[in-house]
Amino acid sequence: MSIDRYSNPLTERYASAEMSYIFSPKFKFGTWRRLWLALAETEQELGLPIPDAALAALRDHLDDFDLKRAGELERQLRHDVMAHVHHLGEQAPEARAIIHLGATSAYVGDNTDLIQHREALRLVARRIVAVVAGLSAFAREHRDLATLGFTHFQPAQPTTVGKRATLWIQDLLLDLEEVEFRISTLRFHGSRGTTGTQASFVDLFQGDGEKAERLTRRIAEKMGFAQAYGVGGQTYPRKVDAACLSTLSGVAQSASKFANDVRLLSHLKEVEEPFEEQQIGSSAMPYKRNPMRSERINALARHAITLTIDPAFTAASQWFERTLDDSANKRIAIPEAYLSVDAVMLLMHNVSSGMVVYPEMIRRRLMEELPFMATENLMMRAARGGGDRQDLHEKVRVHSIQAGLQVKQHGRPNDLMDRIAADPAFGVTRAELEEDLRPELYVGRAPQQVDEFLAEWVEPVLARYPDAVGESAPELKV
Template identity: 50%
Template sequence: MSNNDIYQTPLASRYASPEMAQLFSNKTRFRTWRQLWVWLAKAEKQLGLPIPDEAITQMEAHLDLTPEDFKVAEEEEKRRRHDVMAHVHAFGQVAPAAAGIIHWGATSCYCTDNADLIFLRRGLEIVLPKLANVIHKLSTFAVAHKDLPALGYTHYQPAQLTTVGKRATLWIQDLLWDLRNLTRAHGDLGFRGAKGTTGTQASFLAIFSGDHDKVEELDRLITEMAGFEYAYPVTSQTYSRKVDADVISAMSSFGATCQRIGGDIRHLAATKEMEEPFEKDQIGSSAMAYKRNPMRSERMCSLGRHLANLCKDALDTYSAQWFERTLDDSAIRRIDIPHAFLTTDVLLRILDNVVSGLVVYPAVIARRIREELPFMATENFIMRMVALGASRQDAHERIRVLSHEASAVVKQQGRDNDLIDRIKKDEFFKPIWGEIDVLMDPKTFVGRAPEQTVRFVEREVKTALAPWASVLSGEVSELNV
C-alpha cells in the first residue's frame, strides 16, 4: 500500500519540518537502540567483560538499518510479540560476532527509555532556536511600531490607547517565559543509564561478580558516551514519567501562548487593523472570492489547543504508574511524546511565518481611534476646564449630557461620533475650543508605551536571547500548506 492508502498523522505528513519528523521515525528510533547496544558493549569491555573487538566492529558497521533489517525485525516481532528482542535478533544477524553479547545485562527499558531521553533532548534542541528566532523577529516588529497609537481593548471593548508595539511586547513576554520553561526542561534532563530490570542494577552486579564500583562506572561511562551530564541516581524499571510530564507541560504552556497570540491576530484581522501574511495567489474562500481569512492564525489556535491538552495525558500517565512500572504508559507515550514535539515544531513554523510578515494598517487604526477617542478624551477636557476655573461637577454634567447624545447618534442612527463637534458648539466649553485638537492628539493617550517597549526589548529580550545570538536569522519559515 502507498501512503495514500493508509492514515498518516498530518503532523508529520502535512505540517512538521523534516528534521522533527525524522527524529521520531522508526529509522531513528531503532538506530538509536543499536547505538545504545554499542555503548553498552564498549563500556562492559572497558570494565573487563570478555567482548571481542570484532563484535564491536561489526555492530558499529551496521548501525543503520537496511530494508532487510526492518523485515527481519518485523517478522521476529510477530513471532515473539516483543519489539526489543526482535531487534536484538535482527542486529545479531548482521553482527554475528556480537550476537551473544548484545543487550548483555540490560532490560528493554535500557533501549526504550534511554532512547526516549535522547529524543527529548534532541527535540528540545530543534525547537529552542526556532523559538528564539520568533522572539527576535517579533521584537523587531515591536520596536518598529512602538509609537503607533492603537485602541486598547478590555473585555473586547475599546479602552485607553496603547501602541501596536507595546501590544506585541505582551506576546513576547509570554514567549520569553516559554523559552525559559523549555530551556529549563532541557537543562534538567538526565539519562536512565544502566539500571537493570527494576532499577536495582542486580543483573549488572551479577555479571561483574559483585563489584559495585564497576557497576557504578558502567552507568557513568554509558551516560558520558550518550552526552548527558548525569544519570538519574535512582530509577525503577523506567525513568520517572514525571520527566515526560515536565517536558510536555512546558510545550503545552507554549501551545496556550500560540492560542493567545493567534486569537489576538484573528480579532485584529476582523477589525482590519492588522493581518497575517496573505500570498499573491492565495484563496481565502472557495465561494467568497474577496475573503482574506486568517488561516495561519486559525491553524495556530487549532494546533495550540491540541498541544495545550497533551500535558493532561502526561500527568495522568505519570500518576498511573504502579511501583516499579506498569506497561499502560507504553502505547500512549508512543503517541504523546512525538505529537508534543511535532506540534510544537509546527506551531513554531507557523508563528515564525506569521510574525515575519505581519501587515499593519495605520489608516484603519487611526479611524478606529477617531471613532472612540472623543469619549476617552472627555476626562482631559474636564481637567482642563477645571484648571481654567470651571466647576468640575458642572463640566462633568455637560460632558455626560453631550456624550449620551453623541452615543445615541452612533448606536441608533449609525452615524459618526460627533461628540467633538457638540463640544465645540457648546458655549460652556468655549475656553478650551482652541485647545481641543491638541488635547485630542492620540500620542498623548499612550502613556509610556513607547518607552516601555524599548526598555523591555533592550533589557529583557536582548538578555534572554544572548545565548542564541549565533542562530538568529531573518529567514522565513515556509508553510507546507
C-alpha cells in the same frame, strides 16, 4: 505516502522534517544501537571480557538496520526490543553474544525517549527564538504607531502596535525559560535493570556495585548527559513526560493567544497575516481573506494542549517499579505533542514575519473613540481653570452618553468634542480641543517600553541563539 492507509497530517502536512526525524524509526533504532554500543564499550572499560571485534562489529552497523527484517522477527517474538537484538545479532555475529548484556528493554527504550525529549526541546527552543526575532523587528518598526487598546474587546486606553507585540514576545520568553529549564534538568535513565536495583549488573561485575553505578554514569556521559536520575525503577519517572508536555502546552498557549489576536485584528482590518498573490480565501466567496494560518495555529495548539492529559494520567497510574500501560500511549502522545508544537511555531514564524499593518484603518478607529478617552484631560484642564471637578464629571458623563447614542443609534460621527466646545463650563474652543486629540498624548510610555524591553530582555536571548535569529520564515506546505 500510501493512498490506501491513514497518514498522520502532522508529518505529511504540518510539522518540519527536522522534528519528524527525531521521532522517526531511523533516529529511534539508530539510537538503540548506539546505546548498545555504549553499554558494551563501557562494560569492557570496566573489566568485562568484551572482544574488540564485537565492538567493531557494532560500530559497523549503527544505521543499516532493516525494518522489514526487524518486523518479521517481532511477529515471531512478539517483542520489539528483542526483535532488534536478534536482527543486530544477525548483522554483527561477532557481537551477538554480548548485545544487550545485563540490560532490560527500558535501557534502550527509556534512554532513547529521554534523548528524543532533549533533541526535540532544543528544536522547540530554536523555533521560539526565531519567532521572537521576527516579532522584535515588528515591535521596533511599530513602536510608536498608536492604536486603540482593548479590554474585554471593548475600546480602552490607547497603546501602540509595537507595545502590543511585546506582550506576545513576553509570553514566548516565559516559554523559553521553561524549555531551557526542562533541557537543563533532563537526566539520563541509565542501566538500572528490571526493577531499578542494578542487580543484573552487580552480578556481571561479580558483586562490585561501584562498577555497576559507574556503568550508568559513563554511559550517560557518552550519550551527552551530565547526570542520571538519582534512582529509578525499571523506567525513568513518568512525571518527566508530563512535565515536558506541560511545557509544550505553554508554548501552544502563547501561540494560540497570538493567533486569536491576529484573527481579531484581521476582522478589524488593522493587521492581517500574510496573504499570497494567488491564495484563495474561500471556495464560495472569492473576496475573502480568511486568517487561515492563524486559525490553523489555534487548531494545532488545541491538540498540543489537550495531549498534556495523557502523560499526566500515565504518571498517576503507574504501579510500583513498572507497568506497561504507558507504552502504547507514549508512542502516540509524546511525538504528536512535539510535532504539533513544531508546526504551530513554524506557522507563527510565517505569520509574524509577514504581518501587514494598515495605519489608516488603525487611526480611523482610534480617532472614533479618542474623544471619549480625552475627556479626563479636558476635565482636569477645566478644573484648573476654576471649574468644579464633580460638576464637570457629570457634564462629561451626560455629553458622552448623548454622543454615544448618536454613533450607535443613528450611525453618525462622534460629536462629543462639539458638545464640549459648546458647553461654557469647559471654557475651551473646538480648535483647542483638536490639540487634545493627538493620539501620541494617550499612549503613555508605550514606545519607550518597547525600546527598554527589547534591549533588556530580548537582545540577550537573541544573542544566545544566533543561528535561530538568522532563520528565514518557513514556506508552508499548504
